[in-house]
Amino acid sequence: MTSSARHPAPLRIGTAPAPTPDGWPLHDAATSRQIEATAASPLSPHTLMQRAGLGVARLAQAVAPHARRIVVLAGPGNNGGDGFEAALQLHQHLHRRQHPSSRDVVLHLLDSGHACPPDAAASRQRAQDAGVPIVQGLGDTDLDHADLVLDALLGRGLSRPADGAMAQAIRQLAHTDSTIPVLAVDLPSGLPGDTGALAPQTACVRARWTLALLGLAPGLFTADGRDHAGEVWWDGLGLDWHDTPFASHAPAAWLHTGRHPAMAWPDRRHAQHKGSFGDVRVVGGDRSMAGAVLLAARAALGVGAGRVYAHPLDPDAPHLDPVHPELMLAGPPTPDLLAQATVVAGCGGGRAIRTCLPDLLTHAARLLLDADALNAVAADTTLRQRLRERHGHGLATVLTPHPLEAARLLGCNTAEVQSDRLHAARTLAADTGAVVVLKGSGSVVAAPGQAPWINASGNAALATPGSGDVLAGWIGGLWSQLSGGTARPDAAPLWHDAARAARHAVHQHGLRAEQYRPAGEVLIASRLVPSSGS
Numbered sequence: 426m427t428s429s430a431r432h433p434a435p436l437r438i439g440t441a442p443a444p445t446p447d448g449w450p451l452h453d454a455a456t457s458r459q460i461e462a463t464a465a466s467p468l469s470p471h472t473l474m475q476r477a478g479l480g481v482a483r484l485a486q487a488v489a490p491h492a493r494r495i496v497v498l499a500g501p502g503n504n505g506g507d508g509f510e511a512a513l514q515l516h517q518h519l520h521r522r523q524h525p526s527s528r529d530v531v532l533h534l535l536d537s538g539h540a541c542p543p544d545a546a547a548s549r550q551r552a553q554d555a556g557v558p559i560v561q562g563l564g565d566t567d568l569d570h571a572d573l574v575l576d577a578l579l580g581r582g583l584s585r586p587a588d589g590a591m592a593q594a595i596r597q598l599a600h601t602d603s604t605i606p607v608l609a610v611d612l613p614s615g616l617p618g619d620t621g622a623l624a625p626q627t628a629c630v631r632a633r634w635t636l637a638l639l640g641l642a643p644g645l646f647t648a649d650g651r652d653h654a655g656e657v658w659w660d661g662l663g664l665d666w667h668d669t670p671f672a673s674h675a676p677a678a679w680l681h682t683g684r685h686p687a688m689a690w691p692d693r694r695h696a697q698h699k700g701s702f703g704d705v706r707v708v709g710g711d712r713s714m715a716g717a718v719l720l721a722a723r724a725a726l727g728v729g730a731g732r733v734y735a736h737p738l739d740p741d742a743p744h745l746d747p748v749h750p751e752l753m754l755a756g757p758p759t760p761d762l763l764a765q766a767t768v769v770a771g772c773g774g775g776r777a778i779r780t781c782l783p784d785l786l787t788h789a790a791r792l793l794l795d796a797d798a799l800n801a802v803a804a805d806t807t808l809r810q811r812l813r814e815r816h817g818h819g820l821a822t823v824l825t826p827h828p829l830e831a832a833r834l835l836g837c838n839t840a841e842v843q844s845d846r847l848h849a850a851r852t853l854a855a856d857t858g859a860v861v862v863l864k865g866s867g868s869v870v871a872a873p874g875q876a877p878w879i880n881a882s883g884n885a886a887l888a889t890p891g892s893g894d895v896l897a898g899w900i901g902g903l904w905s906q907l908s909g910g911t912a913r914p915d916a917a918p919l920w921h922d923a924a925r926a927a928r929h930a931v932h933q934h935g936l937r938a939e940q941y942r943p944a945g946e947v948l949i950a951s952r953l954v955p956s957s958g959s
Contacts, residue, residue: 444666444667444671445679447679447681447682447683447878447928448679448680448681448682448683448878448881449641449659449666449679449680449682450640450641450666450671450676450678450679450680451640451641451642451643451646451676451677451678451679451680451879452640452641452642452643452674452676452677453618453619453642453643453677454581454618454619454642456640456674456675456676456677457581457618457639457640457642459674460639460640460670460671460674461473461639461670463669463670463673463674464639464662464664464668464670470544470547471544471547471548473544473639473662474503474506474507474510474544474545474547474548475510475548476660476662476663477507477510477511477610477638477660477662478506478507478508478509478510478511478512478513478514478548479510479511479514480636480638480660480662481507481508481510481511481514481575481577481608481610481636482510482511482514482515482518483514484608484634484636484658484660485511485515485573485575485608486515486518488573488606488608488633488634489572489573489606489608491572492528492572492573493528493529493572494528494529494531494570494571494572494573495515495528495529495530495531495571495572495573495574495575496530496531496532496533496567496568496571496573496574496575497509497511497512497515497530497531497532497533497574497575497577498532498533498535498563498574498575498576498577498578498594498598499512499532499533499534499535499536499549499577499578500535500536500577500578500579500580500591500614501535501536501537501539501540501541501545502541502542502545502579502580503542503544503545503580504577504578504579504580504581504610504611504614505534505536505541505545505549505577505578506541506542506544506545506546506547506548506549507548507577507580507610507611507638508532508575508577508578508610509532509545509548509549509551509552509557509577510548510551510552511575511577511610512530512532512552512557512575513548513551513552513555513557515530516530516552516555516556516557517555520556529558530557530558531558531560531567532552532557532558532559532560533559533560533561533562533563533567533594534549534559534560534561534562535562535563535578535590535591535594537589537590537591562590563590563593563594563597565597568597568598568601568605571601571605572605572606573605573606573607573608574598574601574605574606574607574608575607575608575610576598576607576608576609576610576613576614576630576632577610578591578594578595578614578630579591579595579612579614579615580610580611580612580614581611581612581618581642583612583614583615583616583617583618586615586624586627586628587614587615587628591614592615592628593628595614595615595628595629595630596628598614598630599628599629599630599631606633606634607630607631607632607633607634607655608632608633608634608635608636609630609632609634609635609636609654609655610635610636610638611635611636611637611638611642612635612637612642612644612645612654613629613630613631613632613635613653613654614629614630615627615628615629615630615653616629616630616644616645616649616650616653616654617644618642618643618644618645619642619643619644619677619845619847620643620644620647620648620844620845620846620847620848621642621643621644621645621646621647621648621649621650621651621846621867622644622648622649622843622844622845622846623648623649623653624844629649629653630653631652631653631655632653632654632655633655633656634655634656634657634658635654635655635656635657635658636658636659636660637657637658637659637660638660638662639660639661639662639664639670640671641657641659641680643677643678643847643879645657646680646867646879646881647846647847647865647866647867647868647869647879648843648846648865648866648867649866650866650867651866651867652866675876676876677847677876678847678869678876678877678878678879679876679877679878679879680878680879680881681870681878681879681880681881681928681931681932682881682882682932683881683882683928683929683932683933683936693729698731699731699732700731700732701731702729702730702731702905702906703730703731703732703766703767703904703905703906703907703908704730704731704732704733704734704762704765704766704767704905705722705725705726705730705732705733705734705766705767705768705769705898705901705902705905706733706734706736706758706762706763706766706767706768706769707721707722707725707733707734707735707736707768707769707770707772707898707901708736708738708757708758708768708769708770708771708774708778708781708785709721709736709737709738709769709770709771709772709773709774709778709795709796709797709798709894710735710737710738710739710742710772710773710774711738711739711773711774711775711776711777711778711797712738712739712741712775712777713739714739714773714774714775715737715739715742715743715773716773716891717772717773717774717796717891717894718735718736718737718738718742718772718773718894719735719746719748719749719752720772720891720894720895720898720950720951720954721769721772721795721894721895721897721898721901722734722735722746722749722752722898723746723748723749723752723895723898723951723954724894724895724896724897724898724899724901724902724953724954724955725769725898725899725901725902725905726749726751726752726902727899727902727954727955727956728898728899728902728903728906728930728933728955729902729903729906730767730901730902730905730906731905731906732753733751733752733753733902734752734753734754734755734758734766735752735753735754735755736754736755736756736757736758737754738774738775738777738778738781739777742754757781760784760787760788763784763785763788763789763790764788764789764790765790766789766790766791766905767790767791767792767793767901767904767905767908768785768789768790768791768792768793768901769793769795769897769898769900769901770782770785770789770792770793770794770795770798771794771795771796771797771798771799771801771897772795772796772893772894772897772898773796773797773894774796774797774798774801775797776797778797778798778801779801779805782798782801782802782808782811783808783811785798786808786811786812786815787811789820790820790821790908791820791821791822791823791904791905791908791923792815792820792821792822792823793822793823793824793825793897793900793901793904794812794822794823794824794825795824795825795893795894795897796830796893796894796897799824799825799826799830799833799834800830800833802834803830803833803834804833812857812859813856813857813858815858815859816857816858816859816873816919817858819919821859821860821919821920821922821923822857822858822859822860822923823859823860823861823862823900823904823923823926823927824853824857824859824860824861824862825861825862825864825893825896825897825900826853826861826862826863826864827863827864827865827893828842828843828846828849828863828864828865831849831850831853831861831863834853834857835849835852835853835856842863843865846863846865846867846869847869847871847877847879849863849869850863850869850870850871850877851871851877853871854871854872854873854877855873855874858873858920859873859920859923860872860920860923860924860927862896862900862927862931864893864896866883867879867880867881868880868883868931868935870924870927870928870931872918872920872923872924873918873920875924878928880928880931880932880935881932881935882931882932882933882934882935882936882938882939883931883934883935883936883938883939884935884938884939884942884943884944884945885945886938886939886941886942886945886946886947886948887934887935887938887948887953889947889948889949889950890950891949891950891951892934892938892948892950892953894950895934895950895951895953895954896930896931896934899930899933899934899955900926900927900930900931902930903926903929903930904922904923904926904927907922907925907926908922933955934953937953937955938953941953
């Protein structure tokens, strides 16, 4: 998305060109402060805060044009200063109308006696001089007649969970979610911007919209962020993504939106044939779990892999898939076949997958480990070592754990993984030399030594048995096409194709869920299987 010197109205995430074909940079709090300082240095004092307030006011008018009473909650920091400026802009707009008494703006200040920073103090004075009603604190009934609430309490100023009157105000605001829409300034108050992870019982605003100012916080898009941020908009405050304040600071992560898949994925040429798109071999499906291997194999076939073989571990499994007779069912693959294939292992693997893993880890040219294969590796130090050695032998690997499987691999608990999903994915990628897909809300795709990507698609419909098997096959099917028909760029690292396939598969998998269940209702996993190379 772009923003010009004339400071246009904010643009919603996903509605304008991104800095890259795939997505947007995400910056942690420390880098965001540096970006802000760099952006502010050539400008007159208070300019950025005034631009921020104008952007918030414009978005408030756009999303709630008929609001008659707007309540602004301002905290003691610069986020509160943005709220003062927004209140000033809305107050002036309303009082320029023919009947100023028909609408009003009230600002509630929750500063706990703390002095405002200079910019925020100046904005507070501007609002006060303009006649904006300012009330100290927030009473139990002060939100009862509001049509819109602006949350400018904490933003990125959060260094620890809120307490006292601030926590009470956040809880009060959170309880209005279903009746009064909330527009959060920069971040929903209480949400950690770097991680999006909320500790149990932590107070956090649940916004309908969030306007991110200058930088986009990773926490808006993963862990608890998507539930609390609502629809995310971005305002560059007069800067373009390619301007110095952004270009001179590396992002903590990237938001993958997949807006331009044709630019990121090769077209099929007329002279190509099925051998051009690689072989996928899916190993899994122990007794009573044969469906898992079929779901993965069908997904690989549906996204366009050249030939797909299912290798069920249940000796009594059927030898034909009646839904997709194009699939070939076979016994255990030999080392020479593994060396030419993209192998997806572990879907419904049960205990039987353990006996297959030594050969798979040693011989598979491209290996995706899911589900029971991950648990077997986590429990066996010899297998862990073989996994690490693959990278040194020029063999690429993808791991697709959910948080519990990731915790087993990292030797910690699920809460630790979820407390910082980006860190967990980066750590696991560095430890194993593999591309890691940490599944969950805002799935994270991490490759060794690179900034991770957060996926922007999907919904709660994916929380259903078998959806992970479909995703594993989807990744394998895309990966096989890159290996079979498209060479990696010169000097590209070993994991390049694996990471590319993983990012796009995760995104397309999420879009499929949105297509069938837009509101996130229960979805049968087999509905996720694509019918063609979509």
